[in-house]
Amino acid sequence: MNFHETFFILLAAIIMIFSVLVVTTDKILRAATYLLFVLLATAGLYYWLQYEFMAAVQVALYAGGIVVLIVFSVLLTHQIHHKLVSITLTRKLLAFGIAGLGALVSIVTIVNYDFNTAPAEAMKVDVRQIGLHLVNTGHNGFALPFEVVSILLLAALIGAITIAKKEESNSDNI
Amino acid sequence: MQSELLVLFFVLGLILSGGAIVFSYFIMPHSFNATKVEAYECGIPSKNNSWSQFNVGYYLFALIYLVFDVEIVFIFPWGEVLKEVGKPALVEILIFFFVLALGLAYAWKKKALKWE
Numbered sequence: 001m002n003f004h005e006t007f008f009i010l011l012a013a014i015i016m017i018f019s020v021l022v023v024t025t026d027k028i029l030r031a032a033t034y035l036l037f038v039l040l041a042t043a044g045l046y047y048w049l050q051y052e053f054m055a056a057v058q059v060a061l062y063a064g065g066i067v068v069l070i071v072f073s074v075l076l077t078h079q080i081h082h083k084l085v086s087i088t089l090t091r092k093l094l095a096f097g098i099a100g101l102g103a104l105v106s107i108v109t110i111v112n113y114d115f116n117t118a119p120a121e122a123m124k125v126d127v128r129q130i131g132l133h134l135v136n137t138g139h140n141g142f143a144l145p146f147e148v149v150s151i152l153l154l155a156a157l158i159g160a161i162t163i164a165k166k167e168e169s170n171s172d173n174i
Numbered sequence: 175m176q177s178e179l180l181v182l183f184f185v186l187g188l189i190l191s192g193g194a195i196v197f198s199y200f201i202m203p204h205s206f207n208a209t210k211v212e213a214y215e216c217g218i219p220s221k222n223n224s225w226s227q228f229n230v231g232y233y234l235f236a237l238i239y240l241v242f243d244v245e246i247v248f249i250f251p252w253g254e255v256l257k258e259v260g261k262p263a264l265v266e267i268l269i270f271f272f273v274l275a276l277g278l279a280y281a282w283k284k285k286a287l288k289w290e
Contacts, residue, residue, distance in 0.1 A: 131251030135263040150273035157277035160237035
């Protein structure tokens with residue numbers, strides 16, 4: 001087992017352990033913290049695949065943005081100090097059965113699948129390539145989607161403000 | 175890719191920071207009293223649970239932050255090739271910024287940036 005494989009197994013182990021902890025912990029804020037570790041390990045996985053930019057995005061957006069949002073929304077609720085009600089045994093068994101079935105299907109599919117290596121050389125995906133495609137207006141260019149993204153972000157911003165912001169008339173009872 | 179160095183850095187960081195904690199645990203005097211677990215050890219005794227509902231403003235700021243966080247993701251690759259591509263890239267980012275500035279203006283107008 002070489003270094004490359006060890007690195008993957010390490011990251012996969014971190015992701016699996018903390019994923020299980022996210023759903024098994026009975027405190028919601030702890031679940032959010034475990035989710036942070038899962039997302040960071042996923043960033044490590046992207047780095048392992050040599051998608052350095054994707055790894056950076058994963059850390060900045062998911063670990064930095066989404067988790068902060070989740071933590072804030074958790075802190076906004078009234079009942080954060082309440083513990084989760086314990087799950088009944090039938091439900092646990094049912095969940096284990098379904099999860100096991102899903103795992104079985106996945107494993108059987110992966111084992112039976114005939115993996116062929118493509119003869120073409122792997123495409124280089126670094127920040128420069130992404131940038132070149134992003135501003136390219138010609139063939140294989142993504143200039144229009146790039147501009148559409150700004151419209152999408154604008155819509156998201158307006159939507160967020162509309163939902164989260166209280167109206168002027170009843171703002172005095174915050 | 176020199177991920178060996180990254181792992182070495184991670185492990186060394188773990189040893190250095192974790193080692194300090196473990197070492198101090200062994201040499202510190204062990205004593206316990208109830209005051210030690212309070213939030214402010216030498217202040218006014220805390221009245222109730224520290225779990226309380228936060229101001230909704232935090233959530234709004236987090237949402238706005240997230241939008242501009244996504245924007246940054248697109249600006250980094252653009253910045254990488256700006257010199258290479260030149261004018262077209264500049265025009266594209268100006269359109270991009272203009273649309274997002276509209277969003278910022280909207281947030282400003284709706285007083286979403288104001289803390290209350």
